[in-house]
Amino acid sequence: MKIRSTTFNRVLLGVVLAVALVVPLLIRTNQYNLVLVTTVLLYGVLATAWNIIGGMAGQLDLAAFAYLGLGAFTSGTLLIRWNVSPWIGMILGGLVATGFAVLVGFPLFRFKVREVWYALTSSALVEVLKVAFVMWEDVGGPVERYLPYYSFSLYHMRFGTYIPYYYIMLAILVIALVVNYRIGRSKLGFYLRALGEDEDAAEILGVDARACKLKALMIYAFLVGATGAVYACMYGFIHPNFFSGARSTEVAILGIVGGMGITYGPLLAAVILVSAREFLRASLGGQMESLYLVIYSVVLILIALFRPQGIAVMFRDAYRKLLSWITGDEHVLEANTPGI
Amino acid sequence: MDTVVQSLLNGALMGCVYALITLGLSLIFGVMNVVNFAHGDFVMLSMYFAFFIGSMWGVDAVFTPVVTFPLLFIVGVVAYYLIIDGTLRQKYVTQIAVTVGLMTFLRAITQLMWKAQPRALPYSLIQGSIHIAGYNIMLSRLISAVVSILAIGGVSLFLSKTWPGRAIRAASDDLDAASLVGVNYRWTYALAFGLGSALTAIAGGLLMTFQQVDPTMGVRFGLLSWCVLALAGLGSIPGLLISGIIVGAAESLSMTLWDPRARSLIVYLIFILVLWVRPRGLFGRK
Amino acid sequence: MNMSSKPILQVSNLTKRFGNLVAVNNVSLQIDGGEIVGLIGPNGAGKTTFFNTITGLYTPDEGRVFFKGEDITGAPPHKICKLGMSRTFQVTKAFTEMTVEETVRVGAYNRHGEDDVAEKVDEVIAFCGLEEIRHQKCGDLGLAPLRRVELARAMATEPDLLLLDEAGAGLTAAELAELMEILRRLNREQGVTLCVVEHVMQMVMGLCERIFVLDAGELIAEGTPEEISNNPRVIEAYLGERAIR
Numbered sequence: 052m053k054i055r056s057t058t059f060n061r062v063l064l065g066v067v068l069a070v071a072l073v074v075p076l077l078i079r080t081n082q083y084n085l086v087l088v089t090t091v092l093l094y095g096v097l098a099t100a101w102n103i104i105g106g107m108a109g110q111l112d113l114a115a116f117a118y119l120g121l122g123a124f125t126s127g128t129l130l131i132r133w134n135v136s137p138w139i140g141m142i143l144g145g146l147v148a149t150g151f152a153v154l155v156g157f158p159l160f161r162f163k164v165r166e167v168w169y170a171l172t173s174s175a176l177v178e179v180l181k182v183a184f185v186m187w188e189d190v191g192g193p194v195e196r197y198l199p200y201y202s203f204s205l206y207h208m209r210f211g212t213y214i215p216y217y218y219i220m221l222a223i224l225v226i227a228l229v230v231n232y233r234i235g236r237s238k239l240g241f242y243l244r245a246l247g248e249d250e251d252a253a254e255i256l257g258v259d260a261r262a263c264k265l266k267a268l269m270i271y272a273f274l275v276g277a278t279g280a281v282y283a284c285m286y287g288f289i290h291p292n293f294f295s296g297a298r299s300t301e302v303a304i305l306g307i308v309g310g311m312g313i314t315y316g317p318l319l320a321a322v323i324l325v326s327a328r329e330f331l332r333a334s335l336g337g338q339m340e341s342l343y344l345v346i347y348s349v350v351l352i353l354i355a356l357f358r359p360q361g362i363a364v365m366f367r368d369a370y371r372k373l374l375s376w377i378t379g380d381e382h383v384l385e386a387n388t389p390g391i
Numbered sequence: 392m393d394t395v396v397q398s399l400l401n402g403a404l405m406g407c408v409y410a411l412i413t414l415g416l417s418l419i420f421g422v423m424n425v426v427n428f429a430h431g432d433f434v435m436l437s438m439y440f441a442f443f444i445g446s447m448w449g450v451d452a453v454f455t456p457v458v459t460f461p462l463l464f465i466v467g468v469v470a471y472y473l474i475i476d477g478t479l480r481q482k483y484v485t486q487i488a489v490t491v492g493l494m495t496f497l498r499a500i501t502q503l504m505w506k507a508q509p510r511a512l513p514y515s516l517i518q519g520s521i522h523i524a525g526y527n528i529m530l531s532r533l534i535s536a537v538v539s540i541l542a543i544g545g546v547s548l549f550l551s552k553t554w555p556g557r558a559i560r561a562a563s564d565d566l567d568a569a570s571l572v573g574v575n576y577r578w579t580y581a582l583a584f585g586l587g588s589a590l591t592a593i594a595g596g597l598l599m600t601f602q603q604v605d606p607t608m609g610v611r612f613g614l615l616s617w618c619v620l621a622l623a624g625l626g627s628i629p630g631l632l633i634s635g636i637i638v639g640a641a642e643s644l645s646m647t648l649w650d651p652r653a654r655s656l657i658v659y660l661i662f663i664l665v666l667w668v669r670p671r672g673l674f675g676r677k
Numbered sequence: 678m679n680m681s682s683k684p685i686l687q688v689s690n691l692t693k694r695f696g697n698l699v700a701v702n703n704v705s706l707q708i709d710g711g712e713i714v715g716l717i718g719p720n721g722a723g724k725t726t727f728f729n730t731i732t733g734l735y736t737p738d739e740g741r742v743f744f745k746g747e748d749i750t751g752a753p754p755h756k757i758c759k760l761g762m763s764r765t766f767q768v769t770k771a772f773t774e775m776t777v778e779e780t781v782r783v784g785a786y787n788r789h790g791e792d793d794v795a796e797k798v799d800e801v802i803a804f805c806g807l808e809e810i811r812h813q814k815c816g817d818l819g820l821a822p823l824r825r826v827e828l829a830r831a832m833a834t835e836p837d838l839l840l841l842d843e844a845g846a847g848l849t850a851a852e853l854a855e856l857m858e859i860l861r862r863l864n865r866e867q868g869v870t871l872c873v874v875e876h877v878m879q880m881v882m883g884l885c886e887r888i889f890v891l892d893a894g895e896l897i898a899e900g901t902p903e904e905i906s907n908n909p910r911v912i913e914a915y916l917g918e919r920a921i922r
Binding site: 109 | 418420424425426428474477478481483484485486487488489491492494495496499500502503504610613614617621650652653655656658662663666667670
Binding site: 156237238241242244245248249251252253254255257258259260 | 732733734753754755756757758759763764769770772773774775779780782783784786787790791794830831833834885
């Protein structure tokens with residue numbers, strides 16, 4: 052029986068989704084593993100969102116946890132003070148993060164301002180927000196601010212177990228992937244690709260470089276900010292240490308190593324690298340926490356030097372070979388859909 | 392009022408050292424259009440080297456650059472050929488990303504090897520302070536500023552009078568205009584990277600006479616040098632010195648008048664403000 | 678369709694300097710709607726700089742540029758494109774990782790939304806004879822097809838004025854003839870005004886109704902092809918001693 056490639060793809064996608072849905076139920080007694088997979092999903096979300104600003108718009112953003120932290124603090128503070136549900140906090144957190152992003156991006160995306168300045172600014176943004184929130188005793192301060200505890204409250208997004216957070220993260224991940232995919236096929240996606248190829252030529256074809264980059268940044272910041280609200284609920288507190296430069300760099304590394312042209316690339320990198328990191332942390336303990344950063348940075352440099360398109364491309368080529376063997380369809384090998 | 396002037400003085404002196412650090416960054420950026428994200432961490436690295444040389448061989452921090460300058464030069468050149476040279480043909484994001492990788496690597500390695508504990512050297516021979524017009528100036532800061540200015544002057548001479556120096560300047564000038572020329576300037580890139588990194592050794596040695604080092608120094612000097620670079624713009628060395636002094640003074644004032652923790656906030660605010668209002672910098676040509 | 682012979686582009690006293698070098702020196706000219714004009718001059722005369730300055734890639738130091746009556750001096754390139762001016766580049770700036778079809782699509786989005794952009798793309802590809810290579814990556818193309826792709830993507834933006842920077846360089850006689858035919862049809866059928874920077878004299882003389890001559894940043898002559906080829910200043914500029922400069 053000849054299987055068509057599109058059918059096979061759909062079936063595979065379905066299987067992956069089904070597995071993803073079932074995983075937490077299989078390991079539900081092991082809290083540690085639950086946290087692990089949820090963390091993998093979290094970084095999957097961040098890296099996939101990052102792909103919009105990094106892969107598509109070509110900006111090396113190092114502020115993922117700046118936007119996450121802003122979302123977390125917005126939602127968390129609203130919850131603590133005025134009992135605003137984090138479900139609403141997600142939206143507001145996303146908006147606050149987006150607002151900040153625009154403040155930063157607006158001057159820096161001007162025509163002819165080199166991209167490196169955005170990278171530098173975003174890198175510094177995280178560190179500075181940390182200091183600012185430590186100093187802002189009213190909202191932040193040096194001590195954790197705990198969110199009100201409930202053993203199970205949908206309104207407050209607090210549950211006694213990690214399982215619901217897993218599903219929330221999964222849902223956000225799916226949204227992020229879909230957004231990624233849709234943008235890739237839209238006018239914005241084409242414009243961003245053109246900008247990445249040659250900014251002068253793109254501008255002369257009517258592409259407003261600044262507007263496009265800002266749009267990409269805003270979508271990314273909103274997604275990450277909204278995720279921040281969930282992050283706060285997962286941990287049960289908010290603290291200026293959320294603004295972590297090292298973790299923001301990790302997100303960028305995942306995006307680059309995964310592959311900036313392929314929608315699921317960053318997710319793939321997240322699955323591999325974050326699992327490895329958590330494994331290291333479990334076996335070697337906190338003392339060796341810097342070790343995984345050493346590994347991450349070496350991986351990044353190696354990928355940048357030898358496989359700049361990222362690991363997803365290798366994965367995709369291998370998959371295509373498999374697919375053409377199964378379906379007997381040679382055309383699969385040359386498919387040229389953007390983003391897949 | 393007294394405290395304000397005192398603070399300004401201290402800050403201005405520090406600013407000269409910042410300018411020296413930034414000069415290294417500017418050399419690299421001007422020639423290669425790549426900002427070395429790890430530059431602040433090179434400062435930190437040279438401070439650590441100064442510490443170990445100082446404590447193992449009993450050498451005063453002030454003299455450590457004799458060893459650390461060539462050492463950092465080699466580190467810079469090696470880093471260039473190992474990491475950066477291979478990415479020159481690639482997307483800009485990738486080029487910046489490798490220096491981010493280098494930065495992450497250095498920070499993580501120093502954390503692993505030397506832990507978070509700050510290290511400091513015993514008092515240098517340039518200790519003590521002098522009094523001018525009722526203000527107290529620490530000798531170590533004064534000498535650091537003077538040496539920094541001399542070093543900056545030396546680099547300026549190097550760039551205008553020596554052949555390799557002029558090659559570096561030519562490579563920076565050619566950047567915008569002559570992609571048509573296509574001459575291979577790779578060795579000037581390596582030289583610029585090595586020299587730019589080596590300059591941090593001088594600053595590092597000077598800093599160790601009155602400061603301590605820990606793994607977070609990289610973040611601090613990174614932000615400072617980017618801010619000074621943004622303020623100064625590319626192409627003017629005196630402008631770099633002035634910008635360094637401005638940033639140093641502002642940082643010092645913010646710590647005195649507002650909050651000691653606020654130093655990075657002010658530096659960042661200046662950084663953002665400059666990029667908003669005058670991205671070319673105060674003295675920049677492009 | 679374009680209008681009558683009202684001026685579509687008016688440049689007055691345009692000057693652009695790079696440090697001490699005056700690349701464009703007080704140039705004033707006017708192009709009427711529907712014309713095909715040529716801009717020629719020896720190497721380094723400032724032709725590309727002139728193009729770059731009126732299309733917004735450079736900001737002029739002095740002078741003004743009026744397009745369709747509107748002052749576009751110093752406006753960003755994408756705005757100028759929206760108003761109806763587009764161009765090709767001397768050194769092709771292809772979107773190497775994108776296919777021909779995708780490249781044209783980028784241009785087509787200028788005036789079309791998701792609903793009808795595909796139609797426009799098909800139209801332009803057919804017009805420029807790119808059907809056979811529409812799914813090939815631009816990075817894999819040879820010079821002649823690449824030139825046509827550059828032309829196609831600029832055309833897709835539906836300009837009223839199209840500037841071509843040495844589009845004919847490096848082409849064989851057959852390829853050149855093909856290109857000229859496309860340009861003539863563009864001008865005749867769709868009323869697009871063309872301004873052509875060229876060294877290939879065959880293309881200039883064969884296409885252009887009027888020619889401007891630049892030398893060392895200055896406009897030294899203006900006229901029909903016959904007038905220009907007999908103009909002593911022009912002849913001297915091309916043959917004259919460059920060593921003095």
